[in-house]
Amino acid sequence: MDCSLNLTDKLESQLSKDIINALVLCSKTAFESEYKIFLIGGVVRDLILNRKVADIDVTVEGDALKFCHILADKKHCKILQVQNDLKTVKARFKNNVIIDFASTRQEFYPRRGHLPVVVRIGCTLQEDVYRRDFTINALAMSLNENNYGDVIDYTGGVKDLENKTLRVLHDNSFNEDPSRIIRALKFAARLNFHRDEYTKEQQQKYLTTQIHNDISWTRIKSELKQTFSLNIPRAYDMFLANDTYKLVYGENPDIRGLEIKTLVDKYSPDYPWLVYLGTVLENKSIIDAFCFTRAEKKIFTDKEILLESNLNLHSTNYEIYKCFEKRATEAVMIYYLLTKRKEALVYLERLKDIRVELTGHDLKNMGILEGRKIGAILDEILKKKLSGKIITKADEERFVKQQIKK
Numbered sequence: 022m023d024c025s026l027n028l029t030d031k032l033e034s035q036l037s038k039d040i041i042n043a044l045v046l047c048s049k050t051a052f053e054s055e056y057k058i059f060l061i062g063g064v065v066r067d068l069i070l071n072r073k074v075a076d077i078d079v080t081v082e083g084d085a086l087k088f089c090h091i092l093a094d095k096k097h098c099k100i101l102q103v104q105n106d107l108k109t110v111k112a113r114f115k116n117n118v119i120i121d122f123a124s125t126r127q128e129f130y131p132r133r134g135h136l137p138v139v140v141r142i143g144c145t146l147q148e149d150v151y152r153r154d155f156t157i158n159a160l161a162m163s164l165n166e167n168n169y170g171d172v173i174d175y176t177g178g179v180k181d182l183e184n185k186t187l188r189v190l191h192d193n194s195f196n197e198d199p200s201r202i203i204r205a206l207k208f209a210a211r212l213n214f215h216r217d218e219y220t221k222e223q224q225q226k227y228l229t230t231q232i233h234n235d236i237s238w239t240r241i242k243s244e245l246k247q248t249f250s251l252n253i254p255r256a257y258d259m260f261l262a263n264d265t266y267k268l269v270y271g272e273n274p275d276i277r278g279l280e281i282k283t284l285v286d287k288y289s290p291d292y293p294w295l296v297y298l299g300t301v302l303e304n305k306s307i308i309d310a311f312c313f314t315r316a317e318k319k320i321f322t323d324k325e326i327l328l329e330s331n332l333n334l335h336s337t338n339y340e341i342y343k344c345f346e347k348r349a350t351e352a353v354m355i356y357y358l359l360t361k362r363k364e365a366l367v368y369l370e371r372l373k374d375i376r377v378e379l380t381g382h383d384l385k386n387m388g389i390l391e392g393r394k395i396g397a398i399l400d401e402i403l404k405k406k407l408s409g410k411i412i413t414k415a416d417e418e419r420f421v422k423q424q425i426k427k
């Protein structure tokens with residue numbers, strides 16, 4: 022165990038006064054009530070890396086629920102949420118500081134990739150850190166008065182942070198939780214780290230030898246969402262090069278991440294992460310298992326519809342427009358990436374926002390009463406707008422008047 026690193030200065034420079042005050046209250050209370058408490062996981066990693074800290078996670082050696090009740094009795098915090106089986110607590114301190122408390126625990130996984138069944142709550146910190154994903158996420162920082170700020174490193178995480186290395190803690194890590202394969206991708210992209218040889222071997226072993234159809238796809242989906250929402254081309258390139266896409270039974274489309282990022286930046290779709298994933302994800306049962314929202318699912322059905330369309334070099338702007346108009350922008354982008362058909366770009370760049378400004382109601386007011394005729398004229402206006410022969414609303418009105426005269 023390495024305790025030579027102390028983060029007291031980093032706490033001061035990277036955390037707000039309010040968070041530091043809350044941590045000091047926790048520390049004092051722990052001392053008085055003889056608990057041992059630690060910052061744990063991502064927060065310690067990010068403090069050492071001088072990165073913005075997202076969440077404050079504290080682990081209590083023992084029962085976090087009992088400890089939080091002591092804090093609450095002293096009016097230091099308000100308990101917001103309790104998860105009784107895991108003995109975790111979300112608490113709010115002064116000025117809206119939120120801290121997540123967990124009890125140290127050892128875990129047992131009944132089925133690969135599913136939430137673990139707890140074996141033992143209140144184990145030692147050392148036993149707790151060995152259930153975690155990578156050495157860089159298995160670091161703790163003491164919040165105890167005798168060694169406040171000391172980093173506790175049972176697994177060599179500090180060295181791995183220095184060497185920018187992602188390393189799993191044991192042979193069973195990916196079996197226990199295959200979403201860690203995607204987490205490795207996320208951290209590699211976000212922090213510009215790489216997996217060590219052992220971790221690569223473990224991943225390859227998992228992907229080639231395991232039958233992984235009973236895993237928790239929602240966790241995998243959540244990690245994929247976080248990873249591709251980073252909009253970092255390297256994440257996608259690694260996803261393909263490292264065979265990670267096989268985890269979701271995908272197809273390697275031989276596309277570069279930069280190509281996708283360029284499109285995403287240009288057309289700002291609502292679900293950028295699904296443009297990345299949608300180029301790879303083919304398997305219908307996995308798509309179902311991901312439990313997409315209706316809007317997300319539409320992207321995949323639209324993609325299939327577009328891949329069956331028969332646009333060609335001679336398609337008119339009107340045909341192109343009609344093919345894409347009802348499809349999700351993400352699906353149009355995926356279609357382009359997979360087929361490289363220029364018509365998709367013509368649509369995104371020039372046609373997508375073209376609309377007929379006159380409505381059926383306007384045409385009625387102008388004296389055209391027959392429904393079918395109204396539809397036909399509006400369609401004719403659209404064709405002319407798409408070919409650039411009609412531009413403004415005044416042009417549209419002029420065209421309608423000509424039709425009435427005829």
Ligand code: CTP
Binds near residue numbers: 062063064155159204
């Ligand atoms: N963890 C794990 N295995 C997982 C997910 C999480 O071992 N599949 C552990 C890691 O120790 C991690 C901690 O739980 O640091 C908290 O998880 P999470 O909040 O998802 O990750 P962070 O490391 O805090 O990363 P982020 O910055 O993305 O929030």
